[in-house]
Amino acid sequence: MNVECHNIIDNQMSVFSVLNQEEKELLKKNSTCTYYKKNDIIYKEGDKPNGLICLSKGKVKIFKEGVGGREQIVRMAKPVGFIGYRALFAEQNYLASAEAIEDSVICTIEKETLFSILKTNYELSLSIIRSLASELGFSNNRTVTLTQKHIRGRLAESLLFLKDTYGLEADESTIKVYLSREDIANLSNMTTSNAIRTLSTFASEKIISLDGRKIKILDFKGLERISELG
Amino acid sequence: MNVECHNIIDNQMSVFSVLNQEEKELLKKNSTCTYYKKNDIIYKEGDKPNGLICLSKGKVKIFKEGVGGREQIVRMAKPVGFIGYRALFAEQNYLASAEAIEDSVICTIEKETLFSILKTNYELSLSIIRSLASELGFSNNRTVTLTQKHIRGRLAESLLFLKDTYGLEADESTIKVYLSREDIANLSNMTTSNAIRTLSTFASEKIISLDGRKIKILDFKGLERISELG
């Protein structure tokens, strides 16, 4: 009854498109589907991965607990995308936690099955290598921007990042994800107060407009300029 | 005449140990050896990778230019280790630069040859996946510590990181790498002034002792405490 899993594995756009029918059937037989409510934890820092988790529906934040329990969001996942594969492939326990920020559906592909297919399928290995290498580039980039940019620059970058990740509503300006001010702060390496304050400033400068958790980008160029300036 | 390359490929401890003799010979035939003086640039942000670079001798820093040209060191390489493989496998141009901080020898394995061997050798793919996944974990960790820890915590962490990476001299306390105060600052996300000042403070607290660029760790537990506290 795990239709969601089947859909992902059969998806022509997914990394599994390089597999033959037999391999796909094997994956389907060894995967399970799980449903999560908004704010549900999918896994926690320290947990042991037991498979490749694929986000089929919903949105998920990946975060680490830092100094004094302060949360830093290191990644935002969208369908169809993988979660927690870093720990799985590094053969480590999770170094970050995953939490659904919307009702979500995940499909977990059993570890041994995945590795057995990986053994014979060069294309799949290569696409995993590419994914990890891209994400490492992204992470290194973020290390620099989060440490070097000032508050306005960091917030502007986060808003552009959210836009790039989740896209815009039909109005071509509302960012298609609804985060709490606290999550925006944890994504941008600042306190909640400063996230709220800086969002208000951006709104007063007509760069964005705010309506609860809805954020409309009014001046893309302006936002990019602030992000680049630091 | 590229003996250095041959040594690396034949090394029982390297990732190439999983290759058969034929594959090793192919790699040797398609690799070149290059010598760098201290402060020589090996590659620059934006350059196109043309092979897998292996550091055979010496020490190399990998850094990114941030806001206003401010440098952030994202990795320190030691022999025998790979450099610039992220960009190679992501099929991107380099997102960081590499500079020798000591006289160094590198061995470059030609790209096409490497990929052809990768195609047939599952073990090699897997070890690359593991490396990338580990480094991604490290990078995410650093994002959090560099943004959340205070100056003392960041510097303490950097000193411990340098110790873990390059080890200690025979005296069991001198860190086996000699960096400028500027490099230490660029590794720890602080200004040179603050690196100098904080090093002096640590020295006055008898946590470390300084002799030019030689740094002796006198109180390991103390340093760890400062690092963990933030």
Add this chain to the structure above:
DNA sequence: TGTAAAATATGTTAAAAAACATACAAATTT
């Protein structure tokens, strides 16, 4: 070997961001 340049050191000031305080609104629970 003298001189310029680079690196190190340290004090002072200015700016940035966190911490704190408080108020209010909205959502949830009872």
Add this chain to the structure above:
DNA sequence: AAATTTGTATGTTTTTTAACATATTTTACA
């Protein structure tokens, strides 16, 4: 519907860190 909790908003204070200034030492090299 009242009470409580949670999230948002904004002003003030304090801390942290960068920026600046200047001196001294070391290194490079002509």
